Amino acid sequence: MAAWAVALSAGTAYAADTVPPAQFDALHRMIKPLPREEKWADIPWMTSLWDARQRAAREGKPILLWEMDGHPLGCV
Amino acid sequence: MAKEDYVPVACDDWYQRRRKDAEGDFFRSVAEQSPRRGTGTDTKQGIYLLTADGKLLAYKNAGQAPDVMREVLADGLKKWNRLPDELRRPGAVKVPDLDESDGGYTRQLPPGGLIVNVHARALEKAPTGSLADATCKVGDGDEASRDHLWLTAEECRSLLPAGAKAGDTFPLPDAIAWRIARFHLIDNTRGEPAMWTRDQVRKLDVRLTVEQVEGDKAVLRLHGPVLVSTDADATRADRGYDASLLGFIGINRQTGRVERFDVVALGQHWGESRFTQGARPGLTPLGVAFEMAKGDGPGDRVPPQAAREIGAYFRAEK
16 A cells, blocks of 8 residues: 555445545546656657558657557556 | 566456457457457457467456466566577567557547646545545446546537626537537446446536636636436436536637646435446435546547547537
């Protein structure tokens, strides 16, 4: 469990209550990806296989194709 | 290795294996050399290492096993280096421009549209009453998910009615409210989620209140409950999300452009769908955060997962 927990009042029923306004920023930060979850973004992924083919041919390199159901950079 | 020795590219297999154009033909010809061979519409997902002229060097579907992937990348490089120089040197292979893309499997952000990053995260409640990032196994919802919400320029302008003043409250426009409820209040932390049908939206009462108007700037507070569930009686539903939303939207009144879109959904989620198995038992806290994309990353232009059904995506309320 992360150390930066967001304190809610005891007995809060999440669905029945609104998002606590005072905790909005902390919750927003907590839900978004952490730096350790973004390491894949250090790689300069292209998103067009055809463009990657052209670049690989031009530069004389092989292609690394990450092909998933649900775009690897945009879903799940 | 991935950065220096390869040209890295990431694609959504759902589009790639279906598209009827030269890019689709090329991909399928590579997949045919792999264990994913076959002409059906079954998944062809995995990591492919290939040459620009379409020779498969290596294949593995082990994206969450770094050690295995390092071995596969090294193996692919060895095979690449064994190819004759005349096939490997820069410019040896000629790849023409793509004549035409299959429009049925190409998605573009509407002109002037807005990209909002959407992240879901499994949360858990500590004995102290605090909420925290849930502890899950790798691949079982241990990280935030990522998707994008697309809004058209017209929808952005519709957020702030003409003449609205501080304190005014009005419903979030239907097109946006339904799109968020059906396609973005989902648990996609373990894989591709099932989206909500229109009938599965049981409660949707999201409103905007004008918090502040100063010069060209207006700030709207977005708030309200949403209940989505597979059964009209949520207590009997296999899957559902009972959430409340709070957020802040900044708008330039002069240009109509959205300058801030920070929203949180918080609630209890339960159940799983075909490709999101392994859900925690019972009702568990799930948070969804929305934030404007910077627009400078390659992933920013990746279409929303639900945009595969592009007609339904932009007419979620119909």
